[in-house]
Amino acid sequence: MKPDNRYGSLAATVYHLDKPIGRSFGDIEFYRDLLGPPRGSVLEPACGNGRVLIPLLEAGYDIYGFDASEEMLAHCLKACRRRGLRAALSRQRFEDFAYEQSFEALILPAGSFQLVTDAALARRVLRRLRRALLPRGRLILDLDPLSGLAEPEAALRAWQSGEDRLTLSESAVKTDFVRQMRVSELTYERWRDGELVERQAETFSLRFWGVLEMELALREAGFADIAVHADYRRGAAPERSTGALTFEASAPPA
Numbered sequence: 712m713k714p715d716n717r718y719g720s721l722a723a724t725v726y727h728l729d730k731p732i733g734r735s736f737g738d739i740e741f742y743r744d745l746l747g748p749p750r751g752s753v754l755e756p757a758c759g760n761g762r763v764l765i766p767l768l769e770a771g772y773d774i775y776g777f778d779a780s781e782e783m784l785a786h787c788l789k790a791c792r793r794r795g796l797r798a799a800l801s802r803q804r805f806e807d808f809a810y811e812q813s814f815e816a817l818i819l820p821a822g823s824f825q826l827v828t829d830a831a832l833a834r835r836v837l838r839r840l841r842r843a844l845l846p847r848g849r850l851i852l853d854l855d856p857l858s859g860l861a862e863p864e865a866a867l868r869a870w871q872s873g874e875d876r877l878t879l880s881e882s883a884v885k886t887d888f889v890r891q892m893r894v895s896e897l898t899y900e901r902w903r904d905g906e907l908v909e910r911q912a913e914t915f916s917l918r919f920w921g922v923l924e925m926e927l928a929l930r931e932a933g934f935a936d937i938a939v940h941a942d943y944r945r946g947a948a949p950e951r952s953t954g955a956l957t958f959e960a961s962a963p964p965a
Contacts, residue, residue, distance in 0.1 A: 718759075721899040721911040723782035725877050727760045728870040730821075732790050736955070737943035738820045738853065739766050744945065745851055745959060749773065751815025754843065756805060757823035761787035761798070768796050775810070777803035805836045813845045819852040828892055828918040837932035846965040850934060854956045856949070860886065860893055860919045876902040884914070891919045922949055925958055934960035 718726065733739070742763065746753065749771040758764045758776030760783050767774050768791070776798065778784050784800055791798040803809070805827050817840055827833040840850055869878045877899065884894040894916045901909040920928075926937050940957040941947040949956060 717913055718780035718783050719911055719913060720782045721877070721901060721909060722897065722913055723760070723780060723786055724872070725870065725879055725899055726783065727786045728872060728877065729868075730760070730762050732761055732765045734762055735766075736821075738955070738957075739763055741940075741943035741945075741957065742818055742820060742851060743767070743770060745849075745957075746772070746816055746818075751845065751848075752812065753816045753818060754810070754814045755818050755820075756808065756840070757819065757826065758787060758800070759783045759821075759823070761790050763818070763820050764798065765790055765794065765796065768798060769794070775799040775801075775814070777801045777808055779804045806832060806839070808839070808843075810843065814843055814848060815845055816849045816851065817844060819850075822853050822855045822917070824852055825854060825917045825919065828890075828916045830890070830918065833918065834928055834931065837928055837934075841933045841962050844962040846962060848962045850929075850958070850960045850962075852958045852960075854920050854925060854958065855917070856953050856956060857891070857919050857921050858951075859917075860888065860891060874903055875908075878902065881915075891921075893917050893919070922956065929958065929960045933963060935963060936961040 753772050753774040755764050755774060755776045758778050764774055764776045781802055784802055787798065787800060827836050867878060867880045869876060880898045882896045884896050886893050894914060897913050897915045899911045900907055922939060929937050937958065937960045939949060941949045941953040942955055943957065
């Protein structure tokens with residue numbers, strides 16, 4: 712059985728077309744505001760194609776990144792080389808990533824933490840994230856609101872890349888309201904001159920968290936000074952219409 716959320720070659724290409732380097736949903740600017748002036752080292756787990764990592768690198772942050780997808784990292788490395796940037800990238804996973812150093816901040820934009828779909832594993836990952844921080848270091852983490860669990864799947868989408876047309880269709884596999892998980896089947900296709908030349912199917916799973924549930928999980932993992940910001944507005948309280956939640960928490964002092 713293929714693993715969920717693999718981001719193989721065609722999926723990584725579509726992601727890079729849909730979310731190119733520097734494309735912001737308000738998150739890049741907000742993360743820079745929360746981080747403040749560059750100081751210390753920053754780590755982005757699940758950095759993907761570098762959509763957020765590369766703008767921060769260009770802004771002077773000493774930023775590291777890892778991802779489980781070799782294909783996504785290849786896009787990030789290529790983009791860095793094109794810009795003359797040197798990036799500290801590695802292929803690692805949430806559950807067992809390791810560095811010799813500790814970090815001033817960890818950032819997880821775009822709901823990447825939701826790719827960890829087992830609740831017990833997610834709590835262990837939070838503890839690993841806390842241990843990767845310097846004393847009083849900060850974790851900044853995005854989540855989709857819990858209401859997204861019941862949202863319908865997107866319609867067929869398409870992108871043009873040179874002479875190729877790439878399409879993505881999504882079909883629901885299951886929505887588990889007990890485990891707060893949504894599983895979809897994503898089908899990626901590459902068309903050229905009206906002919907299908909490549910097709911890849913992947914299972915995509917996300918776990919959704921309640922606001923209080925995440926706050927409790929962060930405290931259980933050893934974090935303190937927890938704040939929640941709605942829709943990339945500092946101090947804005949979550950509302951029914953909120954589309955993005957950003958949790959900010961600190962590691963304990965030495």
